[in-house]
Amino acid sequence: MDFSPSPQARQWHQRLQAFMDRYLLPYNAAWHQSVKNGEFPPPFMGDLQALAQEEGLWNLFLPGLRPGEPGSGLSHLDYAPLAETMGRLPWAAEVFNCNAPDSGNMELLHRFANETQQARWLAPLLRGEIRSAFAMSEPDVASSDPTNLQTTLRADGDDWVLNGRKWFITGAAHPHCKLLIVMCKNEGPTGLDGQEAGPAWTAGQDAHHQHSMVLVPLDTPGVEVLRNIPVVHHLAPEGHCEILLRQVRIPKDHLLGAWGQGFAMAQARLGPGRVHHCMRTIGQCELALEMATERALERSVFGKHLSDQSNVQDWLAESRLEIDQARLLVLKTAWMLDLGDAPPAELRAQVSGIKVVAARLQTRVVDRAMQVFGAMGLSPDTPLAYFWTWGRAMHLMDGPDEVHLRTLARYELHKARERMGHTTAYFTTPEQMRAVPHVSA
Numbered sequence: 187m188d189f190s191p192s193p194q195a196r197q198w199h200q201r202l203q204a205f206m207d208r209y210l211l212p213y214n215a216a217w218h219q220s221v222k223n224g225e226f227p228p229p230f231m232g233d234l235q236a237l238a239q240e241e242g243l244w245n246l247f248l249p250g251l252r253p254g255e256p257g258s259g260l261s262h263l264d265y266a267p268l269a270e271t272m273g274r275l276p277w278a279a280e281v282f283n284c285n286a287p288d289s290g291n292m293e294l295l296h297r298f299a300n301e302t303q304q305a306r307w308l309a310p311l312l313r314g315e316i317r318s319a320f321a322m323s324e325p326d327v328a329s330s331d332p333t334n335l336q337t338t339l340r341a342d343g344d345d346w347v348l349n350g351r352k353w354f355i356t357g358a359a360h361p362h363c364k365l366l367i368v369m370c371k372n373e374g375p376t377g378l379d380g381q382e383a384g385p386a387w388t389a390g391q392d393a394h395h396q397h398s399m400v401l402v403p404l405d406t407p408g409v410e411v412l413r414n415i416p417v418v419h420h421l422a423p424e425g426h427c428e429i430l431l432r433q434v435r436i437p438k439d440h441l442l443g444a445w446g447q448g449f450a451m452a453q454a455r456l457g458p459g460r461v462h463h464c465m466r467t468i469g470q471c472e473l474a475l476e477m478a479t480e481r482a483l484e485r486s487v488f489g490k491h492l493s494d495q496s497n498v499q500d501w502l503a504e505s506r507l508e509i510d511q512a513r514l515l516v517l518k519t520a521w522m523l524d525l526g527d528a529p530p531a532e533l534r535a536q537v538s539g540i541k542v543v544a545a546r547l548q549t550r551v552v553d554r555a556m557q558v559f560g561a562m563g564l565s566p567d568t569p570l571a572y573f574w575t576w577g578r579a580m581h582l583m584d585g586p587d588e589v590h591l592r593t594l595a596r597y598e599l600h601k602a603r604e605r606m607g608h609t610t611a612y613f614t615t616p617e618q619m620r621a622v623p624h625v626s627a
């Protein structure tokens with residue numbers, strides 16, 4: 187394993203860093219002021235995006251780009267340090283068309299949408315002309331377990347009809363959001379040639395084949411964005427929204443992929459997306475540590491700089507160790523995704539692992555930095571309070587930590603079952619001592 191950046195990745199990184207220093211950081215305060223004034227996206231966003239596109243810093247996350255599609259085609263491993271750098275400024279990813287949830291949705295459409303669907307939705311997303319959202323979670327059921335999801339999808343003549351309620355749907359309040367990718371529970375037969383429901387739609391059948399995904403234009407009658415839910419009192423301008431779907435009627439060709447394949451597609455969507463999230467987290471933690479160390483060097487208490495207090499030194503050192511460990515784990519995951527030869531169960535466990543590690547990292551490292559900053563660390567004057575809020579949300583987003591730990595544990599138990607008994611060779615029980623053969627010198 188060699189995780190040192192390739193010469194090409196180094197170049198991309200230098201270009202991205204230079205672009206951020208030159209064009210984005212000078213606009214940071216203006217971005218926040220604009221959002222505060224209710225202007226979102228800020229008036230300069232379009233110009234910055236055009237500039238990024240001109241410089242080729244566009245769709246950096248999508249390795250499988252086809253000829254003619256705009257973007258760089260970088261590998262996951264080469265993209266990772268770029269995501270880390272973008273993470274330092276939470277609104278930066280959108281400038282480069284690399285922001286969640288659009289990046290995950292583009293990946294999904296890239297893999298599973300047919301030509302007509304790609305022309306209608308993927309092409310404008312790749313050009314950054316529209317935004318999208320991914321609607322899975324529901325208020326009325328424990329959405330950690332997606333087999334619970336209840337929003338129904340039923341065939342009615344040439345159409346599908348949807349009914350249900352979704353919430354915490356990121357991106358749905360963005361004024362450019364035009365598309366909802368909705369996970370629904372199949373109800374009744376499809377009436378589609380070649381995609382007959384078979385037994386999967388019948389209640390009691392395999393719980394992992396009872397859901398499908400559909401492409402729902404946001405302006406379809408019956409789709410109602412009810413509210414943008416604040417997260418720990420932080421109101422994201424792009425939104426984490428509650429959405430009502432009441433008798434929503436869409437044509438049959440809006441089914442994404444095959445009937446009953448919703449679960450498999452959701453799994454495929456989350457792999458690379460989690461690497462991106464984790465690398466952006468690591469960028470934020472790195473910035474928090476930089477801020478804490480600088481603050482510790484300049485702030486004095488009881489006649490000593492904070493940097494001379496041993497507990498502060500411990501916090502800084504622990505943060506450095508944790509960030510570096512997490513980065514190596516995430517880079518290993520990116521490398522595994524690029525190689526593409528890991529067994530699916532191993533890859534799933536790996537991706538679950540980085541999700542937990544990154545969420546824990548963010549709340550711990552940022553919490554320490556907030557403590558070093560004193561009251562200022564809790565104010566909106568530094569990015570720390572937002573970083574902490576985001577870290578807290580990460581313990582739930584894309585599934586809570588406990589579900590990911592369960593995936594990891596199940597994989598370990600599976601491996602143990604395969605090799606059962608092998609570790610007893612390391613025991614030194616009395617029975618084994620008695621069975622020791624005579625060893626002559």
Ligand SMILES: Cc1cc2nc3c(=O)[nH]c(=O)nc-3n(C[C@H](O)[C@H](O)[C@H](O)COP(=O)(O)OP(=O)(O)OC[C@H]3O[C@@H](n4cnc5c(N)ncnc54)[C@H](O)[C@@H]3O)c2cc1C
Binds near residue numbers: 320321330331426582
């Ligand atoms: C900021 C933010 C953005 C989000 N964006 C989106 C989005 O864009 N689209 C979308 O569809 N959803 C989104 N979500 C929702 C998120 O995916 C869900 O909150 C998450 O999957 C958990 O579901 P739940 O809230 O229903 O918790 P529940 O399923 O009710 O779980 C409650 C708690 O039960 C515990 N638990 C669950 N399973 C286990 C287990 N196996 N073992 C032990 N304990 C367990 C966990 O502690 C968990 O926190 C977002 C959430 C947040 C906070």
